[in-house]
Amino acid sequence: MSLKDLPVTERPREKLLHLGPDSLTDAELLAIFLRTGSAGRPVMTLARELISDFGSLRALTGASAERFCQTPGLGTAKFAQLQAALAMAQRVMESPVTNGEPLTSPAATRSYLKSKLVTRHHEVFACLFLDTRHRVIRYEELFNGTIDGAAVYPREVVRRALETNAAAVILAHNHPSGVAEPSSADVNLTERLRSALGLIDVRVLDHMIVGHNEVTSMAETGHL
Structure with missing residues (x-):
């Protein structure tokens, strides 16, 4: 029909x-x-x-x-149309971040990180480096792993925080399984990073986990 x-x-x-x-x-x-x-x-x-x-x-x-x-x-024409539509949607979600607005809204942060990480088939660990007003200095994907996980080195996160002159960070990674629940390893890693960054007076504001349908804030769930 x-x-x-x-x-x-x-x-x-x-x-x-x-x-x-x-x-x-x-x-x-x-x-x-x-x-x-x-x-x-x-x-x-x-x-x-x-x-x-x-x-x-x-x-x-x-x-x-x-x-x-x-x-x-x-075909190629439909593929080009699809990529253009996806790019427009991503730019809309990124606009509060890329325009230098302070990240005062958890919803804006979630949308931005989801646009960056939700389609990845392997685990990616990223950081949003923020200034004293919580404006984004830089978004960086620091570590890439397998479908089961990514090795994260606190020393490298500290080095990039110093190089960007960040006052605070928001940590993020995706779960290729699609389930946005923090594991015990996620909780332990967050504590290690918070301790390491605390030595240089950089605050960890949140650690967000990106799943297929949702983004979980470890700060909101009491894990941070």
Whole structure:
């Protein structure tokens, strides 16, 4: 069944305009992006098949150009459109940080870190180095690891804090498993880093763990 055969209230574009984007399924959002189907496949059918083939909308948006363009119904033009849409979304989420605004909102920090780390397939440890007004001096990904973890060296974090003249830091890393819960190793690492950075009068404001659907603040959960 093509979109024109659906009741107006069930057509993805009209549904979005009347009820907002939160009312749409992943397949409906993807159908709006795709606009048209392929030979013999209406756009909603194609959207559902793509999400099933890739496993999730997240996996589809994180696919390589080669993998994306190998899929019937997709190609380089659609890949370029998708990358442009993702880049615009990331810049919107990054704007409070990149514009030099103080990080007074946990929501802004979460959005920024999620935009940086949520699509990574291996563990990445990063730092936001902040000045005395909690404005971002620099975001750096300091350590990269495997799907199971990343080795973090406090001496290197201290060195970069000194070189950036940071007054405070927000630590962050992703959990490729998708579960944004701090492990005992995360708690121990945070304490080691807080002790090391405390020796040079740099405060650890938070350690955020990025999962697939949420970002957990160790400060808010009482682990810091």
